[in-house]
Structure formats: structure tokens, C-alpha cells
Amino acid sequence: MRCVVMGATGYIGSRLVPELLSRGHVVRAAARTPAKLAEAPWRDRAELVTADVTDSGQVAAALAGQDVVYYLVHSLHHHDFAERDRVAAHNVAEAARRAGVRRIIYLGGISPAGQRLSAHLASRGEVGQILLGSGVPTVVLRAAVVIGSGSASFEMLRYLTERLPAMVTPRWVGTRVQPIAIRDVLYYLTRAAELVPAGVSRGFDIGGPDILTYREMMRRYAAVAGLPRRFVVPVPLLTPWLSAQWVNLVTPVPRGIAVPLISSLVNEVVCRDQDIAAYVPDPARGLTGYDEAVALALARTREAREPSRWTWATMPRGRPRPPSEPLPTDPDWSGGTVYQDARELTTAADAGRLWRVIESVGDEHGGRPRARSVRGWIDRLVPGAATRRRSVPRGPRVGEPLCGRSGWPPGGWRVEDVDRPRRLRLRARTRLPGRAWIELSAAPTAGGSVYRQRAIFEPRGLAGHLCWKSLAPVRGAALGRMARDITDTAEHARPVERSW
Incomplete structure (x- = not known):
């Protein structure tokens, strides 16, 4: 199939393109700055195009002649991210309908029922609804924390756990979450392009096999990383906003990203159903557990191993590196401290x-x-x-x-x-x-x-x-x-x- 990946230089998109190519799809990699993909080992096998999702003309050109659209863009680093994402989603929905696209695939966040959502989760949910209302069959995959080097949520967890042997935290450390490994996210994304029947248009929750609190995630991260036991003391008086300022001081994750993500930690993000299994069976190896996902993410710290030879995701003999490892397109603050x-x-x-x-x-x-x-x-x-x-x-x-x-x-x-x-x-x-x-x-x-x-x-x-x-x-x-x-x-x- 002909697939266009909107946001090909992002955390998910840069890892999805080689996965789609390996499954025999024809891929168009669309990004606001496709020059960032100049050294990608797969660039000669994919078509690189410029597409700013806020520019309807560029979006229409990127979607022309395509069968499947992957929408993997967000504007979290902008203060008005909700409005920007709303406009971008309408642009993609309209262009997909006009281009005769057969399917839209979008990765959003799990939205817990009966809870007041953070601005971040509310925006993710709104984008999904806009795409589902496009008239084009749409698959919305909803995930919680993605475990892999380069994931903003994982990087916050990494830096907090590694730098602070003891933490005074808000009550959100007791919030339950169902994390998922990046390789399992990519598994579901690639199989969604081949979903049958063709007319399926709905949302699916996806998650790993473990349901943990953030406190448990920090402690198990420390165990996998070989760190002493971490002491986490929740304090009710700390608000999510104050917590976000603290995270901004302790970690290199930019404030514009940390604040909306931290604000979302008050919401329990656990899969409400497993309906995806009726359409996409679990990976043959099984879903990746939390400890294994962390171990994979820690296997290679950014530029700590063979930095002069570290170019993109190619291993000896042309084998792709695991998606849990860093890529050059990841932000400078990701991949751990070196x-x-x-x-x-x-x-x-x-x-x-x-x-x-x-x-x-x-x-x-x-x-x-x-x-x-x-x-x-x-x-x-x-x-x-x-x-x-x-x-x-x-x-x-x-x-x-x-x-x-x-x-x-x-x-x-x-x-x-x-x-x-x-x-x-x-x-x-x-x-x-x-x-x-x-x-x-x-x-x-x-x-x-x-x-x-x-x-x-x-x-x-x-x-x-x-x-x-x-x-x-x-x-x-x-x-x-x-x-x-x-x-x-x-x-x-x-x-x-x-x-x-």
C-alpha cells in the first residue's frame, strides 16, 4: 500500500517509516523539515516531502495518491497547542476526504471515562474525533506512557529516577497507568494499515501487560538500571502545576512539554477494553513487559557507545536498530545524560x-x-x-x-x-x-x-x-x-x- 507518514521526523514517525518499508509498503515521509532525514539509511527507499500540517495546500499535496495516512503530529511545545492541533486535524481530515484516502491512522492518548481531562488529553481526544468525523475510515489507537528512549514521558521518568534518590511528589505518583513499549506501539500501527474489514472506523485502547502506579514505575526503573531503591513520598499540597515547575528544574525536558504532560498525570490511563485483539492479534513474542521495555530503552544511551560511528538506526550488516534506542532526530534532551x-x-x-x-x-x-x-x-x-x-x-x-x-x-x-x-x-x-x-x-x-x-x-x-x-x-x-x-x-x- 501507499502510505504517507505525517510527522516523519517525530519520535513515532521516524521509527515507523522503516517498519512500514520492511513490510513492503510504499512510503512517503512528510515533515515540516524533511532535511532532518538526510542521513536516514532508508531515505532512498522513501519519498521525502515538505508538509506543514497548518498549511492546507501542503497537506493536500502530501496526501495526493495515497492509500493510508498516518497522522503523528502534535504541537505540544506551543502554548496554544490545542488550537493548532484542531486546525491541523481539520486540514488533514478535509484533504484525506478529497484525495480518496482509504484509511487514516492516528495515535492519541487514552481518555479515562468520567474524569476531568487535562488540556493535553482533551486535545488528543478532540483530534481523534475530528479525524473519525472525516468520512474516511479511521483507526484511532489510544496509548498511555510509551516506553522507549526519546519518548517525552519516558525521558521525564528517566531523569527524575536517576537524579533523585528520594522524591517529594504530588499525589499523582499513585495514579495507575498502563505503559506500552515503543516496539508494541509500532506493531499496532503497522498492522492497522492492513486492518480488515476495510470499513472499520473507531478507536482502540492499546497497552502493555502491566498496570502500575507512577511510584512503582520509578522504583522498577531504578531496579532495572541498577540504582539503589528510590524513596517516593507523596505530598497532597503539591499541585500538578508546581510539580511541572519542579520537573523543569530537575530534568532537561522543556517546560512547554513538561507542563501539559505533568498535568495529565492526575488522570488514570488504563485500557478500558482489549477490542484490538479481535482485529490485530498480540505479537508472536507476546506484549513487552515494563521491565523488559525499560531494559531495551537503557541498552544504548545517546552517544555513549561508539559516538563517532553512531548514524541513524543501522547496525552491522544493515540490520535496523531496535526502535527503543535513540535516533538523531530525537530532541537533544532525550537519550539520557552523557x-x-x-x-x-x-x-x-x-x-x-x-x-x-x-x-x-x-x-x-x-x-x-x-x-x-x-x-x-x-x-x-x-x-x-x-x-x-x-x-x-x-x-x-x-x-x-x-x-x-x-x-x-x-x-x-x-x-x-x-x-x-x-x-x-x-x-x-x-x-x-x-x-x-x-x-x-x-x-x-x-x-x-x-x-x-x-x-x-x-x-x-x-x-x-x-x-x-x-x-x-x-x-x-x-x-x-x-x-x-x-x-x-x-x-x-x-x-x-x-x-x-
Whole structure:
């Protein structure tokens, strides 16, 4: 089928497009700024078009000739989001009817019956009703909290739980919610395009197998993440508005998004029925439980693993990355906290000499005294990570430990990646409240070469954040001296011939 995804650069849309392509659909990816998809590995298999949903002309052009329309757009970051979303929904509904579209698929939120809805949930429900009234068969999928890296609700949960070992919260921590993993959301979205009979036009609640309170979600997140037990104390006097201001202070989630989302936490969002099962059977693997969904979302923190190679969602051999992992189109505040110290120095030494100094880390015969001092600085970066020297100067190999003087496994560094003769990446093996890497690289320039150095730290819990910040003066001095020693050594070293 010919499917157009409105909002293809958004959290759901950017993950849905490759799923639709894998099922053999012809996909048109529509977005206000399609240039954000320039490096998507699937861009040559999809048609990219510009479509601002508030522009009726652009919407009509995007929907022309399509069988299925996925509407995955919201204006939550605008103060007048309800009015904007109302106008956009009418534009899409009208254009879909005129274009002869066979089905509209929309992802909204669960609206609990008999409760006063937040502005956010009320708007989501209104958009669904507008689309259902378009005259085009419409499937409205209603979900609660989506668990996956990049989901705004999940990111708030992540930052609150990781940064605060104890929390004083409003009563909403006792509100029940039925979270759903992003991969299950995508499963339902893709199957909705193939729903039979063709005339089905209604809403369906979708959710995972677990019904939890927000307090339970935080505590189970901490357990999965390996954090100490979190203490959550509800205080009746805290209003959702005050809570939103507090969340804005503690997390990097923008206030414009945090406020409407927090205001929705007073509403219980649990599936009222399981009617979707009559049309779309559960995944063969079963629906993803909360703990597993969190583990999948934490498997890869944004730019903490192989950051120089991290491009979109492609794994080795062309296999797509799990949708629970970060994508470049996700907001800067998503994907977890990763601290970096990046430095760059130019040197008159050629790139070959610079690289030989870089890869001499851990060699017993590192050459001049300055080369040996470089190893000393690397040892000092992480307490207990002193390296044991190799007796053969053969260069580092992937997986090789540069271990503590007491041997494997008390501490030290491990070679995580070598892109010879450009980049060496080491990972700290000592015990820390987080994970640490250091990346050293060399690149040729017209007058010599440029040395780039990055120290990367992924904190775990409040202790990890305090560790990075409290050691800033010592770390800065060590990293600066290390960079200067490496470039100075390269400039003064005599040529050495090596073969591997």
C-alpha cells in the first residue's frame, strides 16, 4: 500500500517509516523539515516531502495518491497547542476526504471515562474525533506512557529516577497507568494499515501487560538500571502545576512539554477494553513487559557507545536498530545524560607520527619520557585504572585489557575499538558510578595533523553526576596535560617503522 507518514521526523514517525518499508509498503515521509532525514539509511527507499500540517495546500499535496495516512503530529511545545492541533486535524481530515484516502491512522492518548481531562488529553481526544468525523475510515489507537528512549514521558521518568534518590511528589505518583513499549506501539500501527474489514472506523485502547502506579514505575526503573531503591513520598499540597515547575528544574525536558504532560498525570490511563485483539492479534513474542521495555530503552544511551560511528538506526550488516534506542532526530534532551570533555590540538607532526604515539598507550617501550608520561595521565583519569605495560610494542587490539598492576580484573582499561590509523577508543574497567571512555584520534592537515581527544562519561544515578562535577578541576588539568603531552611527543619523536 501507499502510505504517507505525517510527522516523519517525530519520535513515532521516524521509527515507523522503516517498519512500514520492511513490510513492503510504499512510503512517503512528510515533515515540516524533511532535511532532518538526510542521513536516514532508508531515505532512498522513501519519498521525502515538505508538509506543514497548518498549511492546507501542503497537506493536500502530501496526501495526493495515497492509500493510508498516518497522522503523528502534535504541537505540544506551543502554548496554544490545542488550537493548532484542531486546525491541523481539520486540514488533514478535509484533504484525506478529497484525495480518496482509504484509511487514516492516528495515535492519541487514552481518555479515562468520567474524569476531568487535562488540556493535553482533551486535545488528543478532540483530534481523534475530528479525524473519525472525516468520512474516511479511521483507526484511532489510544496509548498511555510509551516506553522507549526519546519518548517525552519516558525521558521525564528517566531523569527524575536517576537524579533523585528520594522524591517529594504530588499525589499523582499513585495514579495507575498502563505503559506500552515503543516496539508494541509500532506493531499496532503497522498492522492497522492492513486492518480488515476495510470499513472499520473507531478507536482502540492499546497497552502493555502491566498496570502500575507512577511510584512503582520509578522504583522498577531504578531496579532495572541498577540504582539503589528510590524513596517516593507523596505530598497532597503539591499541585500538578508546581510539580511541572519542579520537573523543569530537575530534568532537561522543556517546560512547554513538561507542563501539559505533568498535568495529565492526575488522570488514570488504563485500557478500558482489549477490542484490538479481535482485529490485530498480540505479537508472536507476546506484549513487552515494563521491565523488559525499560531494559531495551537503557541498552544504548545517546552517544555513549561508539559516538563517532553512531548514524541513524543501522547496525552491522544493515540490520535496523531496535526502535527503543535513540535516533538523531530525537530532541537533544532525550537519550539520557552523557558528559563529554572534548579537546582538539593541531601539531606540525604528520598524522602517522601522531598515530604511533596514540597507539603506544600501554606499551612498555613507549619511546621518549613524554610518551611514558601520557600513560601516566591515562592512569590518573580513573582511580584504580593504572595500566600494566605490554612487553611487545605491537599496537592495541580490540578487546585487549590494559589492566591494573594486580592483573585481571581489578581495574584498568580495555580497548573497545581501533580504527587504525585514525582512532583508538578505551573503556574504563574500574568500578565507577557510571561508565567511562576515552577516545583519541589523529587526522592529517595541510601543515601536519590534528589531534582530537574525548573523555566520555555516562553517569549512573546521582552519585555519577556528582562524581563528574566534583572532579572537574582535576579531570580538566589531567586531560589538558595529556593532550599536550601526546602532541609534543609526536613532534619530537623520531620516525619508527612498524608492521602489524
